[in-house]
Amino acid sequence: DQQVKQNSPSLSVQEGRISILNCDYTNSMFDYFLWYKKYPAEGPTFLISISSIKDKNEDGRFTVFLNKSAKHLSLHIVPSQPGDSAVYFCAASVNNNDMRFGAGTRLTVKP
Amino acid sequence: DAGVTQSPTHLIKTRGQQVTLRCSPKSGHDTVSWYQQALGQGPQFIFQYYEEEERQRGNFPDRFSGHQFPNYSSELNVNALLLGDSALYLCASSLGGTGISTDTQYFGPGTRLTVL
Numbered sequence: 001d002q003q004v005k006q007n008s009p010s011l012s013v014q015e016g017r018i019s020i021l022n023c024d025y026t027n028s029m030f031d032y033f034l035w036y037k038k039y040p041a042e043g044p045t046f047l048i049s050i051s052s053i054k055d056k057n058e059d060g061r062f063t064v065f066l067n068k069s070a071k072h073l074s075l076h077i078v079p080s081q082p083g084d085s086a087v088y089f090c091a092a093s094v095n096n097n098d099m100r101f102g103a104g105t106r107l108t109v110k111p
Numbered sequence: 112d113a114g115v116t117q118s119p120t121h122l123i124k125t126r127g128q129q130v131t132l133r134c135s136p137k138s139g140h141d142t143v144s145w146y147q148q149a150l151g152q153g154p155q156f157i158f159q160y161y162e163e164e165e166r167q168r169g170n171f172p173d174r175f176s177g178h179q180f181p182n183y184s185s186e187l188n189v190n191a192l193l194l195g196d197s198a199l200y201l202c203a204s205s206l207g208g209t210g211i212s213t214d215t216q217y218f219g220p221g222t223r224l225t226v227l
Contacts, residue, residue: 004153036218043115043201043218044154089153098169101153 003027004092006102014110019077021105023090026071030092030100035064035075038087038104047088048075080109113138115204115219123225124192132187132222136204142166143185144216145177146201154201160185189224197226 005024013019021035031052036044050057050064050073057064063076073090087106093099116135124130136143142161146154156169160179179185183204189196199221206215 006153041220043203043220045218046216091153097167099156101155103152 002103003030004090004100004102006088006090006105008105009103010106010108012108012110013080015082016079019075019080019084019107019109021075021077021088021090021107023073023075023102024071025073025092025100027092027094027100028068028071029094032093032096033064033066033073034091034099035062036089036091036101037084038089044089077107080107082109082111085109115202115217117200117202117219117222119222120220121223121225123227125227126192126194128192128226129188129190130192130224132189132200132202132224133184134187134202134204134219135184136202137217140204140206140217141183142205142207143179143183144203144205145185145187146203146218147171147196148199148201148221150198157187192226194226197224199223 003026034049035047037047038044048059048062048064050066055066065074085108087104089101089104091099091101115137118133144159145157148154157171157175158168159166163179174190176188201221202219203216
């Protein structure tokens with residue numbers, strides 16, 4: 001059962017423009033959401049998180065938006081940089097247990 | 112400051128064999144979680160070890176077992192390997208035995224297991 005879905009396997013944007021990565025989930029009990037970034041031959045690294053009591057969290061160029069009614073999560077990167085090129089995973093959990101990951105979206109930022 | 116390290120980097124086994132993967136947590140961390148990442152999918156939680164005990168477990172059969180040592184390092188053992196066990200196995204460390212969905216979880220580079 002795939003409770004966390006990232007329906008776009010890949011995304012390509014121009015340097016300086018906005019990157020929007022999307023994530024949908026089915027379990028309404030999820031109360032904590034995270035985004036991870038993964039470079040080749042490295043493990044995922046934490047990027048940004050959001051609790052279900054919030055609808056937005058911002059950290060520099062990265063902003064995560066949560067729409068609980070739509071069960072939708074998005075990550076905005078503004079402005080996008082070539083170094084942002086990586087695979088991005090969204091993840092979600094209930095009461096800090098059994099974190100579920102999406103399949104990932106490969107972002108390519110072109111110079 | 113040493114991060115999370117895993118060994119070996121790559122491993123090839125045949126069906127029915129047993130395999131042991133190793134993980135050393137980030138300095139200062141005492142909790143280790145293991146994940147399986149199949150090709151084209153996101154990581155799936157296998158289990159977490161804290162204070163040398165399995166504290167949480169995902170939906171994996173008993174063929175998957177683990178161990179944590181007094182120095183906090185950990186092993187993942189898989190018995191009776193199946194073709195479907197071919198995947199990248201990721202280890203993540205954190206502090207304090209907290210839940211697995213914490214932003215203070217640091218991942219290692221993984222061990223690529225191929226089962227023929």
